[in-house]
Amino acid sequence: xxxxxxxxxxxxxxxIMCYVFLVSGLIVNLxxxxxxxxxxxxxQLARRINIRLCYCVCSQMVAAFEWWSGTEVRLYAxxxxxxxxxxxxxxxxxxxxxxxxxxxxxxxxxxxGVLGSSKVMAKRELAYVPVIGWMWYFLEMIxxxxxxxxxxxMVTQCxxxxxxxxxxxxxxxxxxxxxxxxxxxxxxxQVAESKGLPKLKYHLLPRTKxxxxxVQNLRGAAAxxxxxxLNFRDNxxxxxxxxxxGKKYHADLYVRRIPLDSIxxxxxECGAWLHxxxxxxxxxxxxxxxxxxxPGPTVSPPRRPWALINxxxxxxxxxxxxxxxxxxxxSSGSLLTILASVVVCSAASVGVRWMxxxxxxxxxxxxxxxxxxxxxx
Numbered sequence: 001x002x003x004x005x006x007x008x009x010x011x012x013x014x015x016i017m018c019y020v021f022l023v024s025g026l027i028v029n030l031x032x033x034x035x036x037x038x039x040x041x042x043x044q045l046a047r048r049i050n051i052r053l054c055y056c057v058c059s060q061m062v063a064a065f066e067w068w069s070g071t072e073v074r075l076y077a078x079x080x081x082x083x084x085x086x087x088x089x090x091x092x093x094x095x096x097x098x099x100x101x102x103x104x105x106x107x108x109x110x111x112x113g114v115l116g117s118s119k120v121m122a123k124r125e126l127a128y129v130p131v132i133g134w135m136w137y138f139l140e141m142i143x144x145x146x147x148x149x150x151x152x153x154m155v156t157q158c159x160x161x162x163x164x165x166x167x168x169x170x171x172x173x174x175x176x177x178x179x180x181x182x183x184x185x186x187x188x189x190q191v192a193e194s195k196g197l198p199k200l201k202y203h204l205l206p207r208t209k210x211x212x213x214x215v216q217n218l219r220g221a222a223a224x225x226x227x228x229x230l231n232f233r234d235n236x237x238x239x240x241x242x243x244x245x246g247k248k249y250h251a252d253l254y255v256r257r258i259p260l261d262s263i264x265x266x267x268x269e270c271g272a273w274l275h276x277x278x279x280x281x282x283x284x285x286x287x288x289x290x291x292x293x294x295p296g297p298t299v300s301p302p303r304r305p306w307a308l309i310n311x312x313x314x315x316x317x318x319x320x321x322x323x324x325x326x327x328x329x330x331s332s333g334s335l336l337t338i339l340a341s342v343v344v345c346s347a348a349s350v351g352v353r354w355m356x357x358x359x360x361x362x363x364x365x366x367x368x369x370x371x372x373x374x375x376x377x
Contacts, residue, residue: 008068008246016319017068017244021060024314025131028053032138044166050138051167055116057135059307060314062110064243065103067308071238071249073107075301076294081257082301086112088223089165091214091260092172094230095203095281097180100238101230104251105172108228111301117169119162121155121210146177148209155210159217171222173214175206175274197275202285206278208271215263215270225263227256229281231288254284254294 007013032053038046065071075082094105102120109115120136124143127133136143142158144151162169178184180203188204197205215225232238233250242249264270288294 005246008244014244017064019322020311020315020318021057022131023318024060025057025135027318028057029131029134032135035138044164047140047166051116053116054135054139055306056310056314057131058106058115059110059310061103062106062115063307063311065100065107066303067311069243069246069248071107071243071251073104073251073253075108075299076252076254076296077299078257079297079299081255082299084224084257085226085255085301086114086168089168089218089221090170090224090226090257091218091222092170092226092228093175093211093277094172094228095180095285096174096176096178097202098230098232098238100240100243100249103240103243104230104253105228108253108255108301109170110304110307113304114168114170117165117167118172119169120172121174121214144210152209152213155213156217159214162218163221165221170226171214171218173211175208175211175278176204177207177210178204180204198279200278200282202282203278206274208274209267211274212267212270215260216265219260219265222260224260225258227258227277227281229254229284229294231285231294233292252288252294254288254296 032050035046035049038049092105094101106115109118119139119141121142121144122136124145127137127143140158140161142155144155184204189199192199192205230251230253233252236249238249264273284294
């Protein structure tokens with residue numbers, strides 16, 4: 001093992017990286033809080049400022065993914081469609097089977113210049129997570145209780161608010177509603193059998209109501225649906241811990257651009273269309289399992305340096321005063337001060353481990369785990 005690889009596995013390096021992320025993220029949260037009065041005066045300017053503040057946080061994780069881990073994302077797409085990426089609003093439908101699927105999505109967003117403005121429909125609990133959840137609140141993310149009767153009005157209003165968004169955005173949907181696990185898949189396929197729907201091998205049944213409401217409310221604002229199917233070569237099981245350890249993964253992402261006006265407006269027909277889409281996604285995953293690749297040509301959008309530059313900027317900004325503080329502590333020789341510092345570092349370590357644990361499949365929600373027939377939402 002080379003010296004650099006060994007260094008990447010050391011917890012001290014992880015603690016420093018997470019310290020930079022947490023402290024810079026809290027600074028960004030504070031700056032976002034300062035934009036509250038601006039929302040009343042100039043809403044569009046407040047949005048543009050928050051887009052860039054969001055990029056300051058999200059791009060750090062992209063830098064860790066691309067530059068620290070060195071993970072490769074190979075894109076399969078029609079070259080003509082790629083010309084539209086980043087130049088239009090779009091709804092992205094991505095399978096939800098990996099702990100770092102969101103990082104692969106963020107990487108693609110960064111390469112096409114929409115990382116700071118992209119949206120997601122996420123579970124309500126994430127709104128209370130420091131840094132990411134608080135940042136998303138100012139970015140007008142949609143947080144759901146996963147109770148459709150309560151969510152529908154709120155989701156509709158939030159989507160309508162995006163119609164005049166000042167910059168291009170991608171709106172990410174995990175239509176399966178929860179991350180894929182064998183138990184959830186078994187229950188989902190029982191529902192498929194009870195409803196007379198074709199069974200899926202690599203996906204859960206999509207929940208159609210949220211997709212239909214999203215499409216209906218973004219008609220005229222979004223130009224297309226990007227059907228994105230993600231897998232990893234050589235049966236890799238990527239984790240955020242692996243990324244922090246500098247482990248290199250090899251992701252394949254197959255993206256099809258589907259014009260939004262080709263999707264039926266009727267709710268029932270739109271739901272049937274989405275089920276057919278997931279049957280096609282299942283066939284793409286089967287193709288990948290057999291051949292180690294997705295069909296069609298590959299394109300290689302280049303890595304942009306801005307994520308790395310942003311990470312280096314924040315590292316210099318927050319590590320310099322930390323270095324001065326540590327030097328003063330050592331020179332003071334005060335046992336009480338040193339013990340207090342150890343306690344703070346330990347608390348930070350626990351916090352970092354907790355945040356990482358939120359991405360793990362075993363720590364996912366119980367949504368879709370009930371041993372009863374589920375309604376197709």
